[in-house]
Amino acid sequence: MNVIEVSELRKSYRAPDGTPAPVLNVPRFNLAHGEQLALHGGSGSGKTTFLNVLAGILLPDSGSVRICGRDISTLRESARDRLRAIHVGYVFQTFNLLQGFTALENVLLAMSFGRGASRPRARELLARVGLADRADYRPRQLSVGQQQRVAIARAVANRPSVILADEPTGNLDRANAAAALALIRELCGECGAALLLVSHDSDVLAAFDRTLRMDELNRMEPVVAGAGR
Template sequence: MALLEVTGLKKSFRDPEGRSMAVLDVPHFQLSAGAHIGLAGTSGTGKTTFLHCLAGILAPDAGSIVLDGESICPGSEAVRDSIRARSLGYIFQTFNLLQGFTCLENVLLGMSFGRGPDRARAEELLRRVGLADRLRHLPRQLSTGQQQRVAVARALANHPKLVLADEPTGNLDAANARDALALIREICHEAGAALICVSHDPQVLSTFPERLSLADLNRAARRPNPVSA
């Protein structure tokens, strides 16, 4: 049985003129537990929208998303919040760390809405990503690479079944990107978490044995935006 099963996923937005603009049209997508997949997506192929739908941040217009037997959609927002807090980890391109909180607090907050804060695990995760001596540092006191590592630790804090990484190396130089990617994959592997890593960078994607193109997956990205009144 697949860990993640997506069927008939559709999402559209309104343009400034009020016309409906289809962004996502994914007939079917599935992912096995513990699988790591590289998803190629250039700008405008709906990659962030796809990940936001998978994470339950956005509610799709149609279709179903089932994660480990739990329905993210259709489902209420409260259920989506709960699944996101318990079963999903999200690594953002811009890290999205809370600037007023220390590294440790950022990771603890990642746990707070799910299984509850576990200080020992948060410290262990930060140690694992090489930030044992930066627990009480604020994000602005860290380098870009270190901030990314905090984001990785936070994404893994709740023992997620699935980690979504949106251009996780987009803000890093080549060396840091290589290290960060290796770390993400390693930690996900250790935790037994499946990983969907969206990137436009062929070098990043080449590290994944299993790769898919979002353009192939998303029918809305293959044709000019259909416009309906």
């Protein structure tokens, strides 16, 4: 069963002069349940836009994007928000932790929009990412590696069906990058989530069995990922 099914996806932005600037043209893309796939490509190739569309943050101009069987373009905004809260975990390059909240509160907030906040489970998750003693620290009080681990714990807090990771190691040094990557992959395995990770780091890409170049995906001719299931 596929967690993500995309067909005939088109998305363009409006250039400052008002003309549409096409960004995405994805004839076909699937990601199977539990599958882990790395996507790479040059900057401006539409990677982040693609992830935002998959997360339901942006709507496609045409085509169908199904997340866990539901076509996001037919859903009302609040239903898309709900779908994202429950089924999609997002990890950003810049972590995007909420400043002013503790690590624990960051995880709890994500939970509260999804399957419900549980303090014990949030603490358990922070312990799982090695931050049991940092639960009450604010992002500024944490190292970058620790911040990304909080972000990873937050992404899996609702036991999502898929984790979208946008350059999750881009701001980390080599050691932290390797640790963060391993952590994401392990946690996805533990909660049964599929992983779609965007990166241009060759070390990261080397860790994946399957990788996909953005220009293979974002073209006129159909590109099938996930063994065509």
